[in-house]
Amino acid sequence: MISKIALLSLLLLSIASNADTASDIKQVVLDNLKYIQAEDIENSMATMHSQSPSYMATEEMLQQLLPIYDLKYEILKYSYIGEDDEYAYAKVLQKTSKISGPAFQTNKLEALQVFKKENGVWKLWTQANLSILFN
Template sequence: MNFLRIPLLACASTFFAFDANIVAQDLPGAPLPGKPTTTVPAGTSDGILPATGTDAPPPPGGKTKDQSAEIDPATAKEVKDVISSNLYACSKRNLTMAMGTIHPESPTLESSRDMMRYIFARLRLKYTLEKTEVIDVRGDEARIKVTQATQKISGNAAFRDNRVTIIHTLKRDGKKWKMFSSEAQSIQFFEY
């Protein structure tokens, strides 16, 4: 599955909303131009192969190896708090506080700072954290699935209200969890 990399971490839904001319190939999961097409394997009429080996889903009610590991509740709370702090900082347009939630070695550090400066100077946005689910924690790395809504309150820049589901990867910076990278799973623009 192809995921769309986003530079703005938790405030990411604002990044998507600036381009009103999004076409199918811009969306997560869309094949890239020039990507070879898959041919239908012999013996299958619809091109769908049966699940085998590690591709097989778990039995109903069963869990995969990754899901069976318990996540420490204190760690899960710390990870969720980073996301909440980032969205709070973005809603207050506090660049210093927002950047404090991003890992200093994040590959999107500078682009996130630039995007937030642009947004904070031009827009007042309302961020609503709708759902969080810590997917896994392995050593000094954690992944969390977040669904958030972002709506324009005021401002002089174009913006499309939206709901986005993102998987954030956080890494420890000393003893603190900080956002390292993000992948958009889906985006839904609101129709009014």
């Protein structure tokens, strides 16, 4: 009987932990887009893990893109996938449309995003683009 209670307690703690992770990484996604929308490179990069293999390329891309374009970013769909010992995963459908700037095609990007903790806080690690549809 005690082992069943202990097992149930562990299961409930695991479910609560996953719910916290899901909420935490969704907030990272929302914060990242909020800062990009505001053209705030410093805070946008703060949502990304400093050791990410994509960190420098992302920062350089933002420094080139943001002065030229004014874009609108929307999260159309967010699905928490899960986590393992080191990473958490979410699938995101994001729409990007031009407000002003040179020629740009509105698009919907579906991506699998990977998150990793840095100093106890979930940060964006990398993403794999699954599909992109142009309007």
